[in-house]
Amino acid sequence: MSAQGNAAPVIIKRKKVVAGGGHHGGAWKVAYADFVTAMMAFFLLMWLLNATTEKQRKGLADYFSPVVPISRVSSGGDGHFGGESVMAEDTLSSEGVGASSLRATEARMARGQTGTSADAGLEELQRKIDEALTASSGESTVASELRRHIITRVTDEGLVVEFFDVAQAPLFAEGGAVAAPILTQLAKLLVDVGAMVTNAVAIEAHTRAAPIVLKENRDWDITTERAQVMRTLLKQQGLAQDRVARVTGHADRDPAVRNPMAVRNNRIEVIFLRQAE
Structure with a gap:
């Protein structure tokens, strides 16, 4: 009985074998x-x-x-x-994808555009306007003093041609809608070059904010009148009236620069609208 109690326990180890490795x-x-x-x-x-x-x-x-x-x-x-x-x-x-009007590429899709013939016409129009502004020979249709009043840019809406005031050279009489002779020359340039496309045109006028609070603020009336004057100038230079899609005055609600009273905010924008596909 004592010999059986001193016996070592038996330990059984089972090893799991997985077939197939x-x-x-x-x-x-x-x-x-x-x-x-x-x-x-x-x-x-x-x-x-x-x-x-x-x-x-x-x-x-x-x-x-x-x-x-x-x-x-x-x-x-x-x-x-x-x-x-x-x-x-x-x-x-950049306005598009990987390129801009200043650093353009041959691929239209790189500029985020649709690639339609109408958009290609706007690109060509912008190039022609830039050539007219930067031409150094006698073939230029605009003098150097006009060059500082205009910039172009392509947006989702179309080609924006912007005419703006510079110091000592306004496009309109201060506080009114009497156009300066320089605006007539700019309108002629735009109509001459813009004849290469048939896109509809939108005309928008903006003005700078007054430095003081006025009892009667005529900014809305002034910008509306200026937009109408610009439409008349374009018509006189040969723009077909059925191409004008809208004429709008924005008062001082959409400044171009941070300072709302800056002269740079006095501007006219002529937009060659994109055509529907």
Whole structure:
């Protein structure tokens, strides 16, 4: 009885044998899934860049901006943008995708445009206006003193040709709608070059804010009258009246620069509207 009690316990070990040797690892599946996810994100980014406007892209950029940036216009990085964001005041902002009117490319889709013949006509019109303004030979249709009054830009609405006041050289009499002779010359230039397209035209007038509070503010009346004067000048120079889609006065509600009282805000915008596809 005592010998049986001193016996060592018997331990039985069972070893599980897996037939077939098992699988050889699935790390490649994880790598492939990461690759597919990255490609999906890349093509989604390309679609967003082509399908959104400049304002919408700014909203997307602001959403991903760091909470504590190094400066007001810095993303905090030191990569391709050198720590600046695309919305920095000294960084060129493109209207399209990867290009602008100043740094254009041959591919129209790189500028975020539809590629229609009407849009191509607006591009050609902008080029002709720029050539007329920068021509150095006697073939130029506008003198150097007129060149400082005009800029062009392409927007989602169309080609905007902007005439604006400069110091000591207004386009209209102060506080009124009497056009200066220089505006007639600008209207002639626009009609002569604009004859190459048939797009409808919108005319919009803006004015600067008054430095004091006026008892009777006539800004709305003045800008409306100035827009009508511009329409008349264009008609006199040969623009067909059925091309005028709208004539609008904006008063001082849409300044072109930060200072609402700046002379630069006194301007006329003639927009060659995009044609519906």
